């Protein structure tokens with residue numbers, strides 16, 4: 001019911017959530033995604049793009065509590081509540097969250113590890129940034145030096161460690177998310193730019209959070225059956241029931257896709273992978289060819305000199321997000337958290353800094369930023385695909401009689417498409433206006449709202465009925481078990497007395 005309240009609240013509120021910075025409809029993005037997905041898969045499975053460098057032993061720089069999840073069971077109780085002790089070892093969160101198949105390079109000194117990736121490249125400049133931040137303006141949105149040069153960092157094969165359910169949860173992960181969201185506090189005199197920066201920052205984090213939720217719901221371990229597979233109810237609970245979270249996944253898609261479009265023409269100059277050069281460049285060219293430049297208009301975010309102060313704050317705050325990932329005590333979650341926060345940071349660097357001096361930005365990119373960028377695109381692209389898969393599952397399970405448009409996710413998606421159309425219409429009416437577009441509350445919206453409320457209410461009602469039934473069954477079973485339990489108690493007591501008597 002809480003979710004339902006929040007959901008209705010969202011549908012009714014008139015906050016300027018739907019700005020006109022993205023001109024794409026949900027359908028546009030779904031279509032683009034169908035075309036780029038196979039190519040993206042080939043890229044992230046290639047030798048160059050499948051390794052990421054990570055320091056598994058770095059201490060959390062923000063708070064003292066380094067009492068990690070892997071040694072702290074309490075972190076898991078929210079997810080695996082019952083009988084933690086009775087779970088087989090390989091289902092325990094510290095095992096589910098561990099990184100498998102650490103490359104044998106892990107044991108090698110850092111320069112040998114680097115050599116491995118450098119062998120794939122004609123030029124080494126990607127690991128040695130000639131545009132040292134010491135000499136130049138800082139344009140990094142993540143802590144690049146930390147990733148590439150930390151002596152404890154190791155190469156991890158991302159394909160051997162897919163993002164999935166790990167059982168990581170509870171207070172610790174809640175605290176991490178809370179501190180990431182609370183980075184979103186900008187203070188400048190430019191109210192418009194500050195508001196917009198806050199909105200974009202929130203959407204990025206929420207989209208990343210929702211994408212992680214989508215992946216863990218899709219690759220979920222059912223501890224009762226011991227099988228891995230998609231968990232529709234978990235997806236609906238975490239993401240599907242929340243219009244805003246779904247929208248933010250698509251928003252992040254538009255941001256990352258646009259940054260890849262923007263950097264692609266310059267990748268030719270990088271010659272970053274001799275062995276895979278042509279094939280990788282062809283694939284990247286194909287991907288970029290399918291992305292429309294109007295997908296996202298970065299100039300509407302930070303377009304004026306006035307907002308450069310906001311931009312600087314944005315950069316520092318995003319850098320902090322990538323550092324907060326060191327506080328994540330589940331190794332695999334930390335790995336993907338670091339990859340994705342670095343990927344979004346790289347997107348922002350490309351989108352917001354390239355117009356000033358493209359080659360300055362291009363030459364400052366490290367290979368790990370490029371690897372993170374492409375892998376983040378793969379994560380968000382998979383999330384978009386999964387949203388569509390879950391929609392089909394939802395219709396099959398709950399909504400057979402409804403058409404796709406009337407399913408919960410379907411309604412959300414068509415509403416988003418509708419909102420974008422409204423914003424497009426408004427934009428063409430007034431080209432000079434770059435303000436937020438608030439969706440019109442027309443009959444279409446009211447119908448959707450009414451249907452949403454009905455469907456959400458029916459689902460919540462059915463869930464409550466199932467829970468009440470379960471509770472009643474539990475009470476009934478405890479009455480039935482009562483004589484058996486009394487008998488067992490009696491035997492235990494008799495046994496104790498007998499033992500005392502004997503010894």
Ligand SMILES: Cc1cc2nc3c(=O)[nH]c(=O)nc-3n(C[C@H](O)[C@H](O)[C@H](O)COP(=O)(O)OP(=O)(O)OC[C@H]3O[C@@H](n4cnc5c(N)ncnc54)[C@H](O)[C@@H]3O)c2cc1C
Pocket residue numbers: 078163164165166167168169170173174176177205206207209210211212213216238245325328332333334336337
């Ligand atoms: C960096 C990081 C990576 C992780 N990776 C994994 C992983 O790979 N596999 C895995 O199983 N677990 C992972 N986790 C844990 C996972 O994200 C959840 O924290 C955990 O499953 C507990 O979920 P929860 O229901 O308590 O709510 P949480 O997901 O912890 O959310 C906390 C609160 O944030 C709000 N919230 C939730 N989602 C959103 C959203 N999209 N937008 C805005 N607000 C939101 C809600 O109010 C919620 O109560 C990761 C956690 C972190 C911090």
